[in-house]
Amino acid sequence: MKKTRNVAIAGVGQTKHRGHREDVNLAELVSEAVEEVLADSMVDLSDIDAIVHGNMELFEGVHQPDMWHVIADGGYGKAGYRITTGGTTGTTLVSAADHLVASGMHDLVLAIGFEKQEEGMTTTGITNMSCPLWDREVQTGAITGTTGVIMMNKFGQKAEEAAAELRVLMATNARKNFKAHLRLDITRKDVLDSRVLAWPLRLLHMCPESNGACAMLFASEEMAKKLPQKKVWMHDHVTIHRQEFFDFAHLEDLNTHGEAARIIYTRNGIVNPIKQIGVFEMYDPSSWWALDWLGKFLFMENGEQIDMVLNGDFAIDGKFPVNPSGGVVSTNPIGATAIIRVAEAALQIRGDADDHQVPRDINLALASGFGGTFWTVLHLLGKDKPNH
Amino acid sequence: MFIPEKLPVDKKYCGGKRGLMSIPYRYYAGLFLSKALIALRDEKKILASRCPRCGKVFMPPRSRCERDFAKITELISVGPGGVVEEFTVVNYDEPYFMEKCEKMMKAPFTMALIKLDGADTKFLHRVKGTDIKHGDRVAPKWADERSAAITDIEWFEKA
Ligand SMILES: [Zn+2]
Numbered sequence: 154m155k156k157t158r159n160v161a162i163a164g165v166g167q168t169k170h171r172g173h174r175e176d177v178n179l180a181e182l183v184s185e186a187v188e189e190v191l192a193d194s195m196v197d198l199s200d201i202d203a204i205v206h207g208n209m210e211l212f213e214g215v216h217q218p219d220m221w222h223v224i225a226d227g228g229y230g231k232a233g234y235r236i237t238t239g240g241t242t243g244t245t246l247v248s249a250a251d252h253l254v255a256s257g258m259h260d261l262v263l264a265i266g267f268e269k270q271e272e273g274m275t276t277t278g279i280t281n282m283s284c285p286l287w288d289r290e291v292q293t294g295a296i297t298g299t300t301g302v303i304m305m306n307k308f309g310q311k312a313e314e315a316a317a318e319l320r321v322l323m324a325t326n327a328r329k330n331f332k333a334h335l336r337l338d339i340t341r342k343d344v345l346d347s348r349v350l351a352w353p354l355r356l357l358h359m360c361p362e363s364n365g366a367c368a369m370l371f372a373s374e375e376m377a378k379k380l381p382q383k384k385v386w387m388h389d390h391v392t393i394h395r396q397e398f399f400d401f402a403h404l405e406d407l408n409t410h411g412e413a414a415r416i417i418y419t420r421n422g423i424v425n426p427i428k429q430i431g432v433f434e435m436y437d438p439s440s441w442w443a444l445d446w447l448g449k450f451l452f453m454e455n456g457e458q459i460d461m462v463l464n465g466d467f468a469i470d471g472k473f474p475v476n477p478s479g480g481v482v483s484t485n486p487i488g489a490t491a492i493i494r495v496a497e498a499a500l501q502i503r504g505d506a507d508d509h510q511v512p513r514d515i516n517l518a519l520a521s522g523f524g525g526t527f528w529t530v531l532h533l534l535g536k537d538k539p540n541h
Numbered sequence: 542m543f544i545p546e547k548l549p550v551d552k553k554y555c556g557g558k559r560g561l562m563s564i565p566y567r568y569y570a571g572l573f574l575s576k577a578l579i580a581l582r583d584e585k586k587i588l589a590s591r592c593p594r595c596g597k598v599f600m601p602p603r604s605r606c607e608r609d610f611a612k613i614t615e616l617i618s619v620g621p622g623g624v625v626e627e628f629t630v631v632n633y634d635e636p637y638f639m640e641k642c643e644k645m646m647k648a649p650f651t652m653a654l655i656k657l658d659g660a661d662t663k664f665l666h667r668v669k670g671t672d673i674k675h676g677d678r679v680a681p682k683w684a685d686e687r688s689a690a691i692t693d694i695e696w697f698e699k700a
Contacts, residue, residue: 174569175569178571181605211564214565225604272567277562277564281562
């Protein structure tokens, strides 16, 4: 991507993500993340020029939350933007903040994603996303077993073992991340014995509903030089949208993940992602999707990722660490979910991921966002400034 | 008219549909602001919050100062009397609200931004009657059955 100027991540902040946060209201939840990003970046709120703010529409039943969250996010007197692109909201927040800084419009931009899922009913928002004439009355929420069926038809029992193993890996990682919501101690058998939601998708394969917020600060190169925190550089990002009918049986026609990866790799000279990219924070709404999507992002047409999962190659100390944070199946405050991917990737590059830190130097990190119906936002971050 | 009775108007050539979006929610006040709601219910007391940095007194109470981002932890008693700063007279009963919302007041009545004694901000409530002027002093009429909500004050009336 051609940029007018470089953009750095100057700080990150996250709440602890939990199933219940009755102790705070929605605005207070947001300010916890803002407080932490200010502390992490050592920046004064008054130096921030603009706030980009986002969550899922209608999920908490609040219209224009960006307006009244000024009482809680420090937005008073600053430029404000609201972003709401479904599941990808968080990664789109990052894209927007990057654009605002790269363009020269602003020097310091704060991006905030949040969701307090205990307060609303997600189906309210999700069913109203479809065409009012043709889809609204007949569609359901976000749970689908189709990918699992396709994978089992293609690869047999091994795929089911691998999806379960991937869920166990996410639980193992989440237990190292005190901010993760579900920090389960589970085995492959627990996953395979859990309740069927839509065969072969089971309860433990699926992401939870979480309450949480995540904030990131983006700075121009000039501004970043003056800031004390370790910098992570925005290298590239791409958004592939493809709104189609709900044809879940032909997902291969909607390979926005593969398309996004192809563009990012080509533009940034990545010929061997497993070797060149140190960590991947992937938006994994279910372990079945995760298993399929790893193949899409890594261009594995014959299911090689299945063996890699069973081999432990995606573990924190494996060949290609995926979701050391525990991923979306462990933590899912939706409007924050995708920005958490980018924030966690940035922490990995900084070496600040504490107990879930990948034990080696990371120069490049990948972070993906996913939203319905099948669109992708993919970010590439680096320890060094990009050359362009 | 909150839901068009007939849609489309031209049934022969124009298709369409009508519906009703329903958005269930629950909203947690949080531990700090719950205290102000509970004071309405249990003590008929109006609590505002005071910023430790700039001293601004927020009513409705807020847990962050919007100007300096200070975390607010102090609640102070304000009112119960106050002054009407701005107002408008409601002359129309919206059928949808009358049907769906609890504790609606029948028109005509006044909606006013009231600055309670001791507060630095104005808050919105209803004032009984329509003979209201800027600067009128008003006092709350408390509900007999209270549920820790703003409607524990049924309305304000001229004091
Ligand atoms: Zn203040």
